[in-house]
Amino acid sequence: MSDANVRIPEETGDRLAAIAAVEGLSLRAYLARLVETLLTPAERAERAEKALAALKEWNGYAPRAAEDQDLGSELDRRLARVSGQ
DSSP states (O other), X not given: OOOOOOOOOHHHHHHHHHHHHHTTOOHHXXXXXXXXXXXXXXXXXXXXXXXXXXXXXXHOXXXXXXXXXXXXHHHHHHXXXXXXX
Protein backbone atom coordinates (compact mmCIF):
# COMPACT_ATOMS: atom_id res chain seq x y z
CA MET A 1 0.00 0.00 0.00
CA SER A 2 1.41 3.39 -0.92
CA ASP A 3 0.89 6.62 0.96
CA ALA A 4 -0.14 9.82 -0.74
CA ASN A 5 -0.19 13.37 0.51
CA VAL A 6 -3.13 15.41 -0.65
CA ARG A 7 -3.37 19.11 0.06
CA ILE A 8 -6.93 20.23 0.70
CA PRO A 9 -8.43 23.13 2.62
CA GLU A 10 -8.38 22.57 6.38
CA GLU A 11 -12.18 22.83 6.59
CA THR A 12 -12.52 20.09 3.99
CA GLY A 13 -10.13 17.82 5.85
CA ASP A 14 -11.98 18.45 9.11
CA ARG A 15 -15.31 17.68 7.44
CA LEU A 16 -13.99 14.45 5.92
CA ALA A 17 -12.53 13.38 9.27
CA ALA A 18 -15.84 14.10 11.03
CA ILE A 19 -17.81 12.11 8.44
CA ALA A 20 -15.34 9.23 8.72
CA ALA A 21 -15.61 9.26 12.52
CA VAL A 22 -19.41 9.07 12.38
CA GLU A 23 -19.02 6.03 10.10
CA GLY A 24 -16.60 4.50 12.61
CA LEU A 25 -13.73 4.67 10.12
CA SER A 26 -10.33 6.27 9.97
CA LEU A 27 -9.96 8.98 7.38
CA ARG A 28 -7.78 6.63 5.31
CA ALA A 29 -10.40 3.85 5.41
CA TYR A 30 -13.22 6.28 4.64
CA LEU A 31 -11.43 7.71 1.61
CA ALA A 32 -10.58 4.22 0.35
CA ARG A 33 -14.25 3.23 0.66
CA LEU A 34 -15.39 6.46 -0.99
CA VAL A 35 -13.11 5.92 -3.98
CA GLU A 36 -14.58 2.45 -4.49
CA THR A 37 -18.01 4.05 -5.03
CA LEU A 38 -16.86 6.47 -7.73
CA LEU A 39 -16.69 5.75 -11.45
CA THR A 40 -14.21 7.06 -13.97
CA PRO A 41 -15.65 8.75 -17.07
CA ALA A 42 -14.80 5.60 -19.06
CA GLU A 43 -16.63 3.40 -16.53
CA ARG A 44 -19.69 5.69 -16.63
CA ALA A 45 -19.71 5.59 -20.44
CA GLU A 46 -19.45 1.80 -20.39
CA ARG A 47 -22.37 1.51 -17.96
CA ALA A 48 -24.43 3.92 -20.06
CA GLU A 49 -23.76 1.83 -23.17
CA LYS A 50 -24.80 -1.34 -21.37
CA ALA A 51 -27.95 0.33 -20.03
CA LEU A 52 -28.95 1.55 -23.50
CA ALA A 53 -28.32 -1.91 -24.96
CA ALA A 54 -30.49 -3.47 -22.24
CA LEU A 55 -33.29 -0.96 -22.87
CA LYS A 56 -33.16 -1.58 -26.60
CA GLU A 57 -33.31 -5.34 -26.08
CA TRP A 58 -36.08 -5.07 -23.48
CA ASN A 59 -38.43 -2.60 -25.16
CA GLY A 60 -36.83 -1.35 -28.35
CA TYR A 61 -35.86 2.04 -26.89
CA ALA A 62 -33.00 3.51 -28.91
CA PRO A 63 -32.81 7.31 -28.71
CA ARG A 64 -31.37 9.28 -31.58
CA ALA A 65 -28.31 11.43 -30.84
CA ALA A 66 -30.38 14.65 -30.83
CA GLU A 67 -32.96 13.12 -28.49
CA ASP A 68 -30.21 11.88 -26.21
CA GLN A 69 -28.66 15.37 -26.13
CA ASP A 70 -32.06 16.94 -25.36
CA LEU A 71 -32.59 14.49 -22.51
CA GLY A 72 -29.12 15.24 -21.16
CA SER A 73 -29.80 18.97 -21.27
CA GLU A 74 -33.12 18.50 -19.49
CA LEU A 75 -31.45 16.43 -16.78
CA ASP A 76 -28.75 19.09 -16.34
CA ARG A 77 -31.46 21.79 -16.08
CA ARG A 78 -33.38 19.85 -13.42
CA LEU A 79 -30.25 19.05 -11.42
CA ALA A 80 -29.23 22.71 -11.48
CA ARG A 81 -32.70 23.71 -10.26
CA VAL A 82 -32.71 21.33 -7.29
CA SER A 83 -29.13 22.18 -6.34
CA GLY A 84 -29.93 25.90 -6.41
CA GLN A 85 -27.60 26.84 -9.25
